[in-house]
Amino acid sequence: xxxxxxxxxxxxxxxxxxxxxxxxxxxxxxxxxxxxxxxxxxxxxxxxxxxxxxxxxxxxxxxxxxxxxxxxxxxxxxxxxxxxxxxxxxxxxxxxxxxxxxxxxxxxxxxxxxxxxxxxxxxxxxxxxxxxxxxxxxxxxxxxxxxxxxxxxxxxxxxxxxxxxxxxxxxxxxxxxxxxxxxxxxxxxxxxxxxxxxxxxxxxxxxxxxxxxxxxxxxxxxxxxxxxxxxxxxxxxxxxxxxx
Amino acid sequence: xxxxxxxxxxxxxxxxxxxxxxxxxxxxxxxxxxxxxxxxxxxxxxxxxxxxxxxxxxxxxxxxxxxxxxxxxxxxxxxxxxxxxxxxxxxxxxxxxxxxxxxxxxxxxxxxxxxxxxxxxxxxxxxxxxxxxxxxxxxxxxxxxxxxxxxxxxxxxxxxxxxxxxxxxxxxxxxxxxxxxxxxxxxxxxxxxxxxxxxxxxxxxxxxxxxxxxxxxxxxxxxxxxxxxxxxxxxxxxxxxxxx
Numbered sequence: 001x002x003x004x005x006x007x008x009x010x011x012x013x014x015x016x017x018x019x020x021x022x023x024x025x026x027x028x029x030x031x032x033x034x035x036x037x038x039x040x041x042x043x044x045x046x047x048x049x050x051x052x053x054x055x056x057x058x059x060x061x062x063x064x065x066x067x068x069x070x071x072x073x074x075x076x077x078x079x080x081x082x083x084x085x086x087x088x089x090x091x092x093x094x095x096x097x098x099x100x101x102x103x104x105x106x107x108x109x110x111x112x113x114x115x116x117x118x119x120x121x122x123x124x125x126x127x128x129x130x131x132x133x134x135x136x137x138x139x140x141x142x143x144x145x146x147x148x149x150x151x152x153x154x155x156x157x158x159x160x161x162x163x164x165x166x167x168x169x170x171x172x173x174x175x176x177x178x179x180x181x182x183x184x185x186x187x188x189x190x191x192x193x194x195x196x197x198x199x200x201x202x203x204x205x206x207x208x209x210x211x212x213x214x215x216x217x218x219x220x221x222x223x224x225x226x227x228x229x230x231x232x233x234x235x236x237x238x239x240x241x242x243x244x
Numbered sequence: 245x246x247x248x249x250x251x252x253x254x255x256x257x258x259x260x261x262x263x264x265x266x267x268x269x270x271x272x273x274x275x276x277x278x279x280x281x282x283x284x285x286x287x288x289x290x291x292x293x294x295x296x297x298x299x300x301x302x303x304x305x306x307x308x309x310x311x312x313x314x315x316x317x318x319x320x321x322x323x324x325x326x327x328x329x330x331x332x333x334x335x336x337x338x339x340x341x342x343x344x345x346x347x348x349x350x351x352x353x354x355x356x357x358x359x360x361x362x363x364x365x366x367x368x369x370x371x372x373x374x375x376x377x378x379x380x381x382x383x384x385x386x387x388x389x390x391x392x393x394x395x396x397x398x399x400x401x402x403x404x405x406x407x408x409x410x411x412x413x414x415x416x417x418x419x420x421x422x423x424x425x426x427x428x429x430x431x432x433x434x435x436x437x438x439x440x441x442x443x444x445x446x447x448x449x450x451x452x453x454x455x456x457x458x459x460x461x462x463x464x465x466x467x468x469x470x471x472x473x474x475x476x477x478x479x480x481x482x483x484x485x486x487x488x
Contacts, residue, residue, distance in 0.1 A: 019263070026391055032384035092463070097405065137401065140276035147270055150397035153390070157381065157398045161341065187473075194480035196473055212469060216460045225456065229431075229440055233477060236438035240484030 005032045005160065007107045011071050013039045013127055014118040015148065021049035023149025024116070025058040031156040036062040037071045037113075068115070068130045069181060076110035076174040078214065079103060080123050080131035081151065083144040090125065091211060092133040099135035100158045109173050114155065119148050129207040130177065132214040175223035183223055184213045186230040193237040249276045249404065251351045255315050257283045257371055258362040259392065265293035267393025268360070269302040275400040280306040281315045281357075312359065312374045320354035323347060324367050324375035325395065327388040336377040343379035344402045358399065363392050419467035427467055428457045430474040437481040 010028055015021050015038065025036060036058050038046060050059050065071035072078045079099060080091070094102070106112050115131065117123035128134070137146060137154055146154070175183075188206055191197040197205040218226070254272055259265050259282065269280060280302050282290060294303050309315035316322045323343060324335070338346070350356050359375065361367035372378070381390060381398055390398070432450055435441040441449040462470070 023391055023394060026387075027394055029387040030381075030383045030390050030394075032386075137274075138405065139274045140404075142276075143270075143273040146274050146397070147267055147393070149391070150267060150271055150274075150394055153394035154397055154401045157401070160384075161382065190477055191473055194477040196476040212466050215463065215466060219459065222456050222459060229435055232440040233434055233438040233481070237477070237480060237484065240481065 004104070004107045006034060007111050008033050008103075008159065009035050009037050009072070009075060009111060009113045010152065010156075011037045011039060011068070011113050011115045012041065012148075013068060013071075013115060013123060014041065015116075016042045016045055016119050017148070018045040018049035018052065020119060020148040021045060021059065022052055022055065024152040025049075025056045025062070027149065027153035027156050028058050029056055030153070031160040033156055033160075034058060034061075037065060038062055039065045039068055039071050068127045069177070072113040072115075072130055073178045073181075074111055074176060075113040076176050077103065077106045077112045078115065078131045078177055079112065080115045080128050080134045081117070081155065082122060082128075082134045082136055083139065083146065084122065090208075091128060091131060092215065094133060094135050096135050096137050096155060096158050099133070100155075100161075103159060106174065113177075114159075116148060116152060126207055129210040130214070131211070132217070173220060175218045175220045179220060179223045179227075180213050180218065181210075183218075183227045183230065184210050186227055186234060187213070189234045190230050190237060193234060193241065248348070248351045250278060251355050252277050252347075252403065253279050253281050253316070253319060253355060253357045254396065254400075255281045255283060255312070255357050255359045256285065256392075257312060257315075257359060257367060258285065259360075260286045260289055260363050261392070262289040262293035262296065264363060264392040265289060265303065266296055266299065268396040269293075269300045269306070271393065271397035271400050272302050273300055274397070275404040277400055277404075278302060278305075281309060282306055283309045283312055283315045312371045316357040316359075316374055318355055319357040321347065321350045321356045322359065322375045323356065324359045324372050324378045325361070325399065326366060326372075326378045326380050327383065327390065328366065335372060335375060338377060338379050340379050340381050340399060340402050343377070344399075344405075347403060358403075360392060360396060419462040419464045423464060423467045423471075424457050424462065425454075427462075427471045427474065428454050430471055430478060431457070433478045434474050434481060437478060437485065 010024065010033060012021065012024055028036060049055060082093065103112050115123060117127065137151060139146065188197065188202065188209055192199050192202060254268065254277060256265065256268055272280060293299065326337065347356050359367060361371065381395060383390065432446065432453055436443050436446060
């Protein structure tokens with residue numbers, strides 16, 4: 001089912017090392033994935049990787065974005081990668097094998113983004129807030145930090161591994177990131193208007209909210225319904241506020 | 245079972261690139277393997293890899309051999325790696341996942357060697373002749389040639405993977421029905437107060453709402469957070485309404 005692999009978007013965020021960009025593209029080619037997206041790569045690294053001898057078609061056709069939000073806007077499921085176990089507090093974290101199973105199911109019907117952070121710091125909390133959940137590669141406690149190119153290879157191997165198995169298609173398409181972001185912003189408006197979130201401290205609240213909205217696994221119709229509800233509530237809060 | 249992983253000998257034959265030696269050692273460390281053996285490495289590459297910043301203990305304690313025969317002499321099972329399918333004629337070739345299962349069984353009682361050939365030509369037929377059988381990583385037909393460091397990472401991931409139960413249940417507990425019902429009622433209040441739902445037609449709206457809230461698959465903490473948000477919004481709508 002090549003069309004299934006075709007639904008994956010590998011998203012490299014703020015990658016510094018051209019060798020890692022090349023290695024990621026090579027692993028994608030090895031395991032049958034074609035669509036690479038880069039967010040704010042170090043310009044020089046990106047140009048160097050693209051012009052390297054043997055640079056792949058995948059690198060040549062890689063798309064560049066200025067934010068994670070833009071890079072995942074058309075994806076119904078956004079999965080981040082992390083080595084750090086204490087981030088489990090903010091996001092659900094699944095072991096690669098389990099997470100890959102969920103991703104494969106989603107890939108049968110929708111676009112899925114798999115995010116990898118920079119070599120130094122991984123994905124920031126702000127970047128992670130665009131993710132529905134995270135996967136971690138089960139590593140030895142003594143050394144949990146993998147090389148970026150190797151981490152990409154292992155994740156794509158696991159995603160491609162069970163192609164032969166007949167995965168039940170998940171008939172329930174999920175809302176896209178763009179739809180979820182509209183809901184997040186409308187909910188944030190309601191929370192600010194109601195005094196739940198103070199406008200000055202909105203940024204951290206916004207990230208928490210974004211993460212939570214991603215965890216809901218909303219169907220498109222439900223996302224739309226909730227958006228309509230929140231729009232009405234916001235309208236009412238504004239109308240009442242204007243009376244004061 | 246750390247002693248099991250301890251029985252593996254990763255054997256790199258005629259490796260040319262110091263970065264690949266370092267990458268192999270790093271993957272070993274990531275997945276809990278300690279014993280690296282090198283056969284006829286390019287001298288300069290080996291010295292460079294060993295003296296690299298952050299070079300691991302694994303590289304420092306790597307043992308050097310002049311022939312594959314010497315490097316695998318104490319191993320009860322010797323497994324080669326190959327990308328090339330027509331070598332299947334000379335040796336049995338197993339898909340990584342299957343081969344790893346056999347290897348793990350053997351590792352419980354004996355030393356097992358896993359061989360990787362040089363970047364240019366892989367393992368020669370002479371080197372392969374020391375192997376009991378071969379494994380290949382299932383790659384896309386269009387590009388079967390993997391980067392050495394990535395191939396090592398994928399193989400070791402697969403070997404270490406099944407230490408965990410493969411059908412481990414998804415551990416994320418969901419909110420209870422009682423928690424969901426409190427949220428449903430609070431949301432309904434907000435919808436009535438904002439005029440989204442008319443009080444007289446609340447019953448069918450309530451059922452739709454209840455079904456939707458159940459579809460969210462909420463974690464307990466998220467259910468509580470959402471309840472707190474809706475409570476504040478309801479309070480504000482009531483307070484504003486009282487002003488009219």
